[in-house]
Amino acid sequence: MAEMIRVASLDEMTETMAVCLNHRDIPYCVIKSGDTVQAFIAVCPHENKVMNPPLVLDGCLVCPFHKVAFDATSGAVREARNKRLTKGLSPVQTGILAGVVYLQAQIEHQSFAPLSKWQRFIRIFRRFGLRATSLGKG
Numbered sequence: 001m002a003e004m005i006r007v008a009s010l011d012e013m014t015e016t017m018a019v020c021l022n023h024r025d026i027p028y029c030v031i032k033s034g035d036t037v038q039a040f041i042a043v044c045p046h047e048n049k050v051m052n053p054p055l056v057l058d059g060c061l062v063c064p065f066h067k068v069a070f071d072a073t074s075g076a077v078r079e080a081r082n083k084r085l086t087k088g089l090s091p092v093q094t095g096i097l098a099g100v101v102y103l104q105a106q107i108e109h110q111s112f113a114p115l116s117k118w119q120r121f122i123r124i125f126r127r128f129g130l131r132a133t134s135l136g137k138g
Ligand code: FES
Pocket: 044, 045, 046, 047, 048, 049, 063, 064, 065, 066, 067, 068, 083
């Protein structure tokens, strides 16, 4: 199921600053380039940190944490800065209707939702092969 989410008026957006928004806990960023816009899931694939906001520099979205640069048009990695990345930013469909920019939120985007403290805790437990039922047994 897809939802069209209003981002901003195209006139309000600039080419030097990404618009960031959250929808159902999913962080998105949208950047203007001329009369078009590109949107991405605003989660850096290096360490899955939310880029809020990414820096905009020379046609790139730059992660504020370790400065990996992604192409602002495609999301592909432009400058990895010796970081291990297996992919770039995940693109999101956009549309412009009567001068208003929309992005298309998809149910599959839920996999990018930041983990809660408990979810991280459970993930670490599973990584080490532990189960909650094994706790407390001597
Ligand atoms: S978390 Fe984005 S470059 Fe490291």
